[in-house]
Amino acid sequence: MADPTPPTFLAATLLHHSTPPPATRPHVTLTFAQSLDAKIAGAQGRQLILSGKQSMVMTHWLRTLHDAILVGINTALNDDPQLNEPPHHLPRPVVVDARLRLPVTCKLLRNFQGKTGRRPWVLCAASLNSAFLERKSALEAAGARVIEIPLQSDEQPEGRLPVPSILHGLRERGVNSLMVEGGARIIASFLAESVVDALIVTVAPVLVGEAGVGYQYPTSLSENGDVLPKFKAIHTETLGQDTVMSFASIPW
Ligand SMILES: NC(=O)C1=CN([C@@H]2O[C@H](COP(=O)(O)OP(=O)(O)OC[C@H]3O[C@@H](n4cnc5c(N)ncnc54)[C@H](O)[C@@H]3O)[C@@H](O)[C@H]2O)C=CC1
């Protein structure tokens, strides 16, 4: 990153710079890049580089400003991300991976082995299945810390971990600020639980089309059918060709 300091608007958006986190969860920043038609990936989930150089630098600054960065297992499998920005502060990579599908050859583990990334935490559901226990041993041998997240009820959809338990598990392990990068299902889950304190969206001036991947959000209307406001706008910045918008949650 060429600039010696982060873009100034980030400080106004990031709560964790000025207040302690709640007792049961970290401060949560949700951030992602989307097209004009609200797609975050291409057909069949193909990774798209939507952010231009300058907004990508902003995202990399954001990474350095959080204790940990979380992605869903599909993003880890599809994109094989690195989630770091050496030589700056290295955030803790966290993968939400209920059934332990993360490959031991992924870049997150290779970076940890090569000392260019911190030890990845892999959040899963408890299981006594022998194939699961073998995958757990292999991930731990490769350097991952595997953390079992308690399920809240038998109703939990298969493969999904409850967001409040994920956040509680991270907070009790010392994560005070969490950056959530995606993908689509993780974005939807975190928004649905109303646990997003800061939302930073990069909009790239492209149209992906209906085959692209967008995130779904459950309908939430007031009794008279109005859309309920969840965020207030904090700042809009043009970075290269992209528009970066930041929002703070409105307390209920
Ligand atoms: N444009 C951008 O900024 C970004 C785009 N992406 C894109 O997103 C796509 C992946 O998105 P998705 O397929 O939706 O996968 P995802 O990365 O959101 O992972 C979803 C999977 O995580 C597991 N999971 C466990 N607990 C969960 C919970 N509480 N909520 C949701 N998932 C939970 C489930 O197995 C679920 O299928 C990729 O194509 C990737 O390129 C990913 C990150 C950022």
Ligand SMILES: Nc1nc(O)c(N)c(N[C@@H]2O[C@H](COP(=O)(O)O)[C@@H](O)[C@H]2O)n1
């Ligand atoms: N900010 C942003 N803009 C895009 O255009 C993107 N495709 C993403 N994707 C996220 O970045 C991860 C890849 O990161 P590394 O450079 O490998 O560290 C990818 O997995 C998504 O989480 N983000």
